[in-house]
Amino acid sequence: MKRLVPSIRGVFSVWLRYAFVFRKTWLLNCAAPMSEPVVYLLAFGLGLTPLVRSLRYAGNEVDYLRFIAPGMIAIGVMFQGFFEGAYGSFVRLRFQRTWQAMLTTPLCFADIFWGELLWAATKGFLAGVITSLVALLWGVYSLRSFAAGVPVILCGSILFAALGMATAGFAKTISHINLPIHLFIVPMFVVCGTYFPRDNLPEAVAAPAGLLPLSGLVDLLRWEIGPDASVLIPISVIAVWTAGLIAIAWQQLERKVFR
Secondary structure, three states: OOOOOOOOOHHHHHHHHHHHHHHHHHHHHHHHHHHHHHHHHHHHHHHHOOOOEEEEEOOOOEEEHHHHHHHHHHHHHHHHHHHHHHHHHHHHHOOOOOHHHHHOOOOHHHHHHHHHHHHHHHHHHHHHHHHHHHHHOOOOOOOHHHHHHHHHHHHHHHHHHHHHHHHHHHOOOOOOHHHHHHHHHHHHHHOOOOOOHHHHHHHHHHHHOOOHHHHHHHHHHHHHOOOOOOOHHHHHHHOOOOOOOOHHHHHHHHHHHHH
8 A cells, every 4th residue: 555644553553563573582682782882881981081081072171981972872873773774674675575564454655664764763762862871870971961862862863764774775685785884884983073073083074074964963962061063053964864864765665665
C-alpha cells in the first residue's frame, strides 16, 4: 500500500515490533554499543585530563573533562543512530525482507519508513542519554545541561538515523555501507570538535567542518560552557541536514522497495 500519510498507530506498531525483537536480546545487542561512548568518556577523561587539564574554548577556560563530555555524548548518538539506520534497515530490507512482509499487512510504506526511522533514532537517543547520565553522575555535566541536552539528543538521533537509512537506500551490498563510514562518519569523529576545539584546525578545514551535522550537535550540547556564536547556526545545520537526509532516504528506500 503506497499511502503517503502515515498513521500514528501504524508507525507505533512498527516501532513496537522492533522493540519486542530487541527486548529478547537486549543485553547482547545493547551492552557493547551502548557502553562504547561511556568507555571513550572514561578513557579520555582519565587518560588525557592529567595531561590536558584545561583548554580555551570560545574565550573561556574549560576543564578538559567538561569539554569532551558533550563530544562523547554526540559520538554515541551518531554511531548508534547511524549504524541502526544503515545496517539494521539494510538487513531488514534485503535479507530478512521485513519491509516486504509488513507491506502485506494494512501498513503502508510511510508507516514502515517512519517506524524504522523512529526505532533507529531510539537507539541513538538511548546511547546519548546513557552517556549523559554517566557524565552527570561524574560531575562533568550539569543537570541544566542534561535537561537542555535531551531534546538536542533526540534531534541528533533523528538526523543520524536518517543518514543511516539514506545509506541503506543507496547500498547495493552490505559492504557498501563501509564507504560512508570511512569517508564521512570517521572524519566527523575527528574534525567536528569532539576532542579539541575546531579553532585549532586550519581555517580551510575548520570552516567546512563547522557545517557538518556532528558539529551542530556538539555545539548545541556544549552550549552552556562556551557559546561563541548564534544558537541559530547549529540549529540550522541540524535542521537542514535532517530534512535533506529524510527526503533522500525516503526516495531511495521507496525505489528499492517498489522496484
